[in-house]
Amino acid sequence: MRAVVIQFPGSNADFDARDALGRVLGVHTATVFHRETTLPAGTDLVVLPGGFSYGDALRPGAIARTAPVMAAVRRHAERGAFVLGICNGFQILTESKMLPGALTRNAHQRFESRDVSVRVDADGPFTAGLRGRTLRLPVAHAEGRFVADPETLARLDGEGLVALRYVAAEGPLAYNPNGAMRDIAGLYGGPRRNVLGLMPHPERRAEAALGGTDGALLFHAVSRVVASAGRV
C-alpha cells in the first residue's frame, strides 16, 4: 500500500499519521502539500489529517475544501480509492460533501481531549473483520458533534454506513464526548465505502508505547484490502 498525508496550513496531526503509517506499519507514506493539484501515481490511501486547517476560519474544514489538492482527492474517492479523514479530516470531508451531515461545536462547549470507546458498527475496508468490536481511541476536538437531518440519519443507519459509534465505558465521563446525534463517531461514504471519516485519532493509538494498538487495526484492515484487491 502507498499512502499520502495531505498537509494543509494548520494541520497538526500530519506527522502523527505519517509516523503511524510509515514507521509503525511500514507503509510507504509521503506528504502532499495542499497546493498540489495531483496525487502521486500509485496512491492507494489518502489521509486528511487532524488539526486546525486554515485556523478553522469560517468553520472547521470550510476553507480546506477549497484547497487545490481537494479536486484530486475527490477524483480519487469517486473512482473508489481510499480516503481516510481523521478529526479535522472528517470535518473537511463533510464540508466537501464527500460525507453527509456536519460537525459542529461540542454540546457542552468544551474541548475534549481524552480516550473514548467506540464500537465498530459497519463492515467496510477500514473495519474488515472488526464489526462488533469496541476500540479505545483518543479524541481531541471542540467541534465533533455530528449533526444531520432526520432523513439523512435514517439513511445512514438504514444503509449501515455508521462505521463507529461512541459506546458506554468505565468511568465518570459521558461516553459520547460531544453530543453527536445517534452517537456517531465515524461514517463510511464513497461508491464502495472507500471513504471513512472519524473524530477519534487512530494514528495516535497505533503502538503499545503510545498506550495501545487499537488504532492500527484500521490501517491494517485497509492495507490488507489493498494487498488482496490490488490498486483501484
Place this chain on the structure above:
Amino acid sequence: MLGRVLVTLKREVLDPQGDAVARGLAALDLSGVRGVRVGKVIEVSLDPGLDRDAALALLNAAADGFLANPVLETWSVELVDEAASP
C-alpha cells in the same frame, strides 16, 4: 458597494455558544433574556461595477454551501450603501 451576509443557526440546531452567552448575561444580572443564538455577519466588499441583481446573486452564491453550511445554518443577504454606513 458593500454586501452583507447574515448567517444564523437553524432553529433545530443546538447552540452551546449561545447558551454560554445567555448564562453570561444572567451572571451580569441582565434579566429578561430568554435565550441567545449566536450567528455571524460577513461583510463583502463588491466591485462597484456590479448592478444590484448581480451583486445579490453573487452574495447568495457565496453563501450557499460556503459562507453558510446548509446542514446547520440559514442566511440572508443585503446590500449596504457604504456612504451611509459608519
